[in-house]
Amino acid sequence: MKIGIDLGGTKTEGILIDDSGKELSRTRIKTEKNYDGTIKGIISIVKKFENDFGNSKSVGIGMPGAVSTDSALVKNANSIWLNGKPFKTDLEKELNKNINLENDANCFTLSEAVDGAGKGHAVVFGVIIGTGTGGGISINQKVLTGKNNIAGEWGHISLPNRSDDEKKFVKQCYCEKSGCMETYVSGPGFASCFNLKHKTNYDSHAILEEFRSNDQRAIEALDIYVDHLARGLSLVCNILDPDIIVLGGGMSNISYIYEHIDTSLKKYIFSDTFNTKVVKNIHGDSGGVRGAAWLS
Ligand SMILES: [Zn+2]
Structure with a gap:
């Protein structure tokens, strides 16, 4: 028990x-x-x-x-x-x-590693993309905590390869650094990328509503979102090379991510082959x- x-x-x-x-x-x-x-x-x-x-x-x-x-x-x-x-x-x-x-x-990562979407895989990287952004590493169904208890803390690394345009819109994070992954790939981060570009005031749900009615701006916003996610995850893959990546949090429900992330990730991975799957969680909330x- x-x-x-x-x-x-x-x-x-x-x-x-x-x-x-x-x-x-x-x-x-x-x-x-x-x-x-x-x-x-x-x-x-x-x-x-x-x-x-x-x-x-x-x-x-x-x-x-x-x-x-x-x-x-x-x-x-x-x-x-x-x-x-x-x-x-x-x-x-x-x-x-x-x-x-x-x-x-x-x-979250441990749960998915033991009997969720990462079951049967030795090294699982779990990602939360919801109101905030976080990450965790499970190795053989045990949490890797690290020397300073920050292993897998993926939400507060800088978005890699920021373009000049992306640098122009410096995004301040609550952690007091700027350009953190969280400010791009959390739900509010996704919305703020859209709003900065189009001078709107949408939340993530409103943009996804537009996406479902084939709005070109929203489709472009999701392509950019997948690219941001892939850039951040490529860093994890190049260092940890996990067996599988499991996504959780509200943004993980967007099926468009799973249809396109593989192609985006391959652009940034330092390898001729790349067979790591990015999948949705099983246990939800x-x-x-x-x-x-x-x-x-
Ligand atoms: Zn931060």
Whole structure:
């Protein structure tokens, strides 16, 4: 029996699975936007599962951000009330069990590697392209965390080979760097590329609506989007050379990506052959919480 918890900015979801990955129970609560409330919410989910199904040895939690390897305090979380807090230690004290905390993109990747679209592949690169952009690496169904807990953090590298035109529109990222992948391939990033070019104020859904009615500007915007994605992923392929790349998040539902990314990627890969598939996730919105459970 494995408990996984996905801590989001607005909701916290818990899942209980058996060793084969079969879902036994699921619950969802509103995330309290303060530290004590977040801790209490997680305790209430664990207690609920344990009352119904018996005790667990450990709990896996997926969250935005990471735990600093130096201080053991949370860093880089967009649930900002967690930053600088000894979240793992406090939860272990309260629950008297081992807590495995992991970045939510890493949880997504693990979930897809264990029994999702990356099943059967040794090296899986998972990509989140939604409101934000993140990435994770799974090797033999284990998360690769790295020396500084940032392995696979793909959203905040610079878009490679930026053209003069692209450099003209310097995009400031919330991380305080500029030109980050997130500012091009997240949903809001995709929309802002379109809006900068056409002096409009669309969101990504409105552009996709235009795309479905064969609007030329929207088709061009998606071609540019696929090219941006391919440039970023080519960097990963040239260094890690994963067996498969699995996409998740809202933008991963666009089938046009899968029809065209292969051709775009081949332009940027340092190899005469390129057989790596880019595929859509299988577990959808459950990837984060299922991956958290596999940590436990
Ligand atoms: Zn950034």
